[in-house]
Amino acid sequence: MTPRGTDVEQVELANTAFYECLERGDFDELSALWLDDEISCVHPGWPVLSGRGEVLRSYALIMAHTDYIQFFLTDVKVSVMGDTALVTCTENILSGGPADEESGELGPLVGQLVVATNAFRRTPDGWRLWAHHGSPVLADADGDDDD
């Protein structure tokens, strides 16, 4: 099950798999992507969640309340040091409201801009999530002009 390729390529695949799980609402696969212990997670605007119980319960809750969600990742940067990898990325999120009961069509699409720092650990079964921290981008506040 361990994907081939360089460390950076493997980490990118693990990071992509994380978001694909969320898009599909696949709770079991999502659970398998996280380490067994000492994990933490911050959803945008939320306090810190610690441990598998709190973290996985939050995803079950989010999945139960999400009808449609798609992540377009941009600015993906991977840094690998030893058996740890950090990924930063911008999550361009498109999510849909509940479907109209008569027509069956999705409700209006809503866009959201989130930045994330994801920490992965190398394990015998591949790279697993140690921490996820997502936060809303409230404004282009950095005064940055080099991209």
Place this chain on the structure above:
Amino acid sequence: MTPRGTDVEQVELANTAFYECLERGDFDELSALWLDDEISCVHPGWPVLSGRGEVLRSYALIMAHTDYIQFFLTDVKVSVMGDTALVTCTENILSGGPADEESGELGPLVGQLVVATNAFRRTPDGWRLWAHHGSPVLADADGDDDD
């Protein structure tokens, strides 16, 4: 310069030193706390900043616009795996506006609630910052009732 104690104690000291630098506005010491390469930083509501240039420039900017800032850290949790440590904590921030020119007294104090995930790497000179991600706590949105 390497502090004694367990890994967790050392990491807690490094994490505390990070916030004390910010309180004192000590840019040189802050710069020395970060790794030389591959660092990233997200300030609350900001996009991702990558590399020492972008990250340190942002702190210079923040320090230039901050007259008074104090961090009361709560919920500090440390997870060490190999040569990497992750710290999650709540930053209860108290910052003061510009001093009144006549009286010299500080302006009104403003409180802010931020949660952070800080990644540290073990180096010959002690634990150094690899990544900082801070985000505003917008609401008690997790429906969590176990503390």
